[in-house]
Amino acid sequence: MNPLTLIIDQGTHATRALAFDADGQALAATHCPVSLQRLSADRVEQDAAEIAASLHQTLTGILADDRVRQAGIAQAGLATQRSSVVAWDRETGEPLTPVINWQDRRAAAWLAQFAGNEPVIKEKTGLPLSPHYGASKLRWLLDHVPAVQQARRDGRLAFGPLASFLLARLLRGQPFLVDHANANRTQLWHIDYRDWDPWLLDLFGVPGDLLPVCRPIVYEYGLMSLADAPVTAVNGDQNAVVYALGQPEKGTAVINLGTGAFVLISTGRQRVSHPALLTGLTSSTAFVGEYTLEGTVNGAGSALSWAGKRWGIPDIPAYLDEWLARPEEPPVFLNSIGGLGSPFWRPGPEPVIVGEGDLGQRVTAVAESILFLLQINLDEMRAAGATVSRLRVSGGLAQSGQLCQRLADLSGCPVYRPQITEATARGTAWLAAGRPSHWPELQPGKQFDPRPNTALTDRYWRFRELMAL
Template structure:
């Protein structure tokens, strides 16, 4: 067997390590679940030290696997949750505060003072002004955490995208680096110049010397601390998922249905500017970048979790397909869980059911609301002249065949669900391995063809009306 590619996939609910062969197939894996502290509707944290320990744990477990020991590891890559930030001691590597999650919106009120600069911020970063991104969270850490303030006075403070914290723990010598994709989600980084933007740093009051050095997504980052293995690619989780099957086909939008839901369309070397959608990079090297147009839905799996807790309904994931298959028409759910993402960018109404129904129908309405928010983004992309004829889905919610069929009916697109479910890790492996031309699907996935569904379309437009969209 040829040497393998090791990928660390650091997500909201788990840290995983996976070893891929040259066919893009998983030969070994390890998994460590993580806690999430939802302190309030706007405050969401994780324990950065717990995640650092999980990083070492899963890597050690995979390196000890018999198949891995026999084949060896040629290179490694990292994919991480985007828009989360951390602060730590540059000397010891110890966290100085909890990780502020990508779901965290605690600095939303502070951010409103910059609304007059929204067009400039959007042009420079490709992002709308939003508390989900890193700038306001980093400033909050500077303003409110004594340990962060003391470390800054002592010249020991390091802070930035969570990927930079992970790299400091992953690599020898604790280098202070970050990739382009995760740097982009701070809202402090110029997407065309591909570096920290002095005007943005000054606007938000973030000293540039406290931030990591920016490197391309595909880059020699250094050797792993736990093995003589070079890390050759670092990316955001959703960005990496675009490459799960290799270079994406023209006209294909990639949708990941996880805690949040994200739809990305590769636009190649051309950046498409859209007032309500995101621009980002899915890959970059020292010479060029590959742009993407992206829509984001904050309330996907998190909305179903909210429903389970709020309404006392258990086993939603196990029963979702059964409920979606029933013929009774569901009510409409006003899905503002986590605030409205693109293309609306506002808090939205209070979450609520509009219409009659039993609890299982409420859950069906929540599931449909995720699709409705995705469809609003697809509508915007098509209006911008982007051709979308096929949707490729991944993530935990994509395992619901009924949900995939509804997405096909609503969008009018063929929906393809690969047999391989490790979209983020597999895409990261493809980049880390040097973008090989041979990256096959060993087993075909399932295709869902669009059908006429007038009742679903009617609920979609009713949803938009009720949400004030």
């Protein structure tokens, strides 16, 4: 048996470790849930020590697997939630703050003072000005957390993307590094020069010497502490999904339906700009980068969780297909959970159901609102010149066949759902293993072809009207 590729996928609700063979098949996996603290509508945190412990637990678990021990590990990769930041003690490695989650918007009022600089910020970073990104969160930590201020005075402060904190835990010698994809989501990093931008650092008041050293996504980061294998790729979780089936197909937009929903289409080595969509890197080496155009929906799984708590439903996904299959006309849900992402970048109206309906119809309205927001982003991508002829879906909500069918009906594109479920980990493995030409699907997925659905289209336009979009 050939040595395996070990991947750690640290997401919003769980940390996973998976071992892939040379064909991209997961031979072993471990999983550890992590908690999320939603302190208020705009404050979302996670326990940094808990996430670090979950990293250790999943790693030790998978390294103890008999198949992994027999085959060995050739290389490893790390994928993490993007736009989440944390501060820690550079000498001890202990966290000084919670992880400020990617959904957090606590510094929105402070960030508004830079609205006049947004065109320059967008040009430099590929990102619109938003409190979801790291710059305002890092500045908030400097301004409001005494332990951070003391560590800075003592010369012991390290802070930055969650990926850099986890790399220090994962690698020998605790290096202070971060990959291009996660550095990008701080809004302090220049997407063309691929390093911290002095003008942005000065604008937001974030000292560059406190931030990690930037490295390409595909790079030898160092040897793992728990295994004699190098980490050869580090990426943002959504960026990595693009490579789940290997080299991206032209015209295929990739949609990952998790806590948030993210739609990305590869633009190759060409950076394509759009005033309200994101430009990012999905892969980079010391010499070249591969770009995407991306749209973001903040309220996907999180919107269904909101509905579950509000209406007392412990497990909405278990009933989703049954409710979506009902013929009754659902109401419309104004989905501003987590604030409106692209292409609007504003808080949005209060989340509310418009119209009458029973429990199943109200949940259907919430699910459809996710599709409506995705469709708006697909329309914007086409307006930017991108060809979108096929959609590929992954993530927990993609397991709903009824949701996939409605996405096909609304978009007018065939929707393909692969059998693989761990798209982030498999995409990271493909990069870490050196982009192998042979990366097959052992079992074909399911395709949902578009069907006429006038009622759904009418609700989409009604949604846009009610949201004033």
